[in-house]
Amino acid sequence: MLSSRHFSIAMLGLSLAVPMAAGTAGPSMAQTAADGAPEGFSFASDGTTLIHVASGLRFPAQFKGFTRLKEQATDPSGQYVAISYDHPLAAGKDHLLVRFAVVQIEDMSAKDHYVIMRQAAMSHFSAPSIAAEGPVKIPNNPSLDAYRGTFNGMRDNQPWRFSLTTVNYGPWSGRMTAAYPQRDAAEAEKHLGVLLTEVRLQTPKALTK
Numbered sequence: 243m244l245s246s247r248h249f250s251i252a253m254l255g256l257s258l259a260v261p262m263a264a265g266t267a268g269p270s271m272a273q274t275a276a277d278g279a280p281e282g283f284s285f286a287s288d289g290t291t292l293i294h295v296a297s298g299l300r301f302p303a304q305f306k307g308f309t310r311l312k313e314q315a316t317d318p319s320g321q322y323v324a325i326s327y328d329h330p331l332a333a334g335k336d337h338l339l340v341r342f343a344v345v346q347i348e349d350m351s352a353k354d355h356y357v358i359m360r361q362a363a364m365s366h367f368s369a370p371s372i373a374a375e376g377p378v379k380i381p382n383n384p385s386l387d388a389y390r391g392t393f394n395g396m397r398d399n400q401p402w403r404f405s406l407t408t409v410n411y412g413p414w415s416g417r418m419t420a421a422y423p424q425r426d427a428a429e430a431e432k433h434l435g436v437l438l439t440e441v442r443l444q445t446p447k448a449l450t451k
Contacts, residue, residue: 274303282323294323297344297414297446301325306436308340322346329433331426338422338430340437344446347415352389353377355408355415360391363406363419367395378407383445386411394424403427414446 273280275289283292290303292310303310311326326341347355356375364370375391387410395402404421422430 292325294344296346299344299446305440307433308437327437329430331422331429331433336423336426338420338426338433340418340420340434342416342418345415345417346413348413350410350415352387352408352410352415355410355417356389356391356406359406359408359417363391363404364393364395366421367393367397367402367404370395373403380409401425403430411446413448 273292275285279285279292282295284295285291286293286300292301292303293299294301301310305327308327308329311328322343322345324341324343326339329338329340330336331338360375371394373392373394376389378388378390380386380388388407389409390405390407392403392405395404401424402421403424404419407418409416420430420434
């Protein structure tokens with residue numbers, strides 16, 4: 243059983259999500275130790291949980307209906323990594339896709355990080371509009387600098403809902419995107435709430451000099 247201490251903030255990082263359309267195939271199976279860890283990662287003793295070596299953040303292969311997709315570090319140094327998770331919706335007809343990125347950024351507020359990434363997040367949809375945006379309070383760490391926006395847009399002639407969250411952990415910054423069809427909003431937000439509850443407990447380790 244995965245403890246929230248081990249999972250959590252590993253996920254408040256995120257690069258941009260390109261959502262799956264209804265009817266598309268499910269995700270590929272997450273890699274295991276037998277396949278070899280991606281650059282910048284190692285495997286935990288269970289042989290399936292990826293550990294980002296530089297930050298110590300952990301990404302399990304499966305978690306409460308979420309499946310980790312195959313991802314790799316963006317650069318060999320491990321200063322920028324992205325991991326995606328998929329959860330089926332509507333009995334597998336649609337998908338909730340959540341993508342996290344952990345980035346080494348110095349002296350950037352969560353709001354500035356959000357503003358830089360907002361247009362890119364919105365560009366994946368036609369006719370996008372901002373539903374809400376503003377600072378986010380993390381219950382177990384109210385002093386943590388976090389910012390979030392939620393959006394509406396169209397994709398494949400269907401209404402979608404998506405979000406962008408950024409968090410400033412000092413030397414590490416995280417961002418998370420989530421996207422799902424609006425018709426599945428109630429189900430998707432329930433699953434996303436479970437994931438975010440777990441995400442809030444883990445914190446990245448300090449950089450080594």
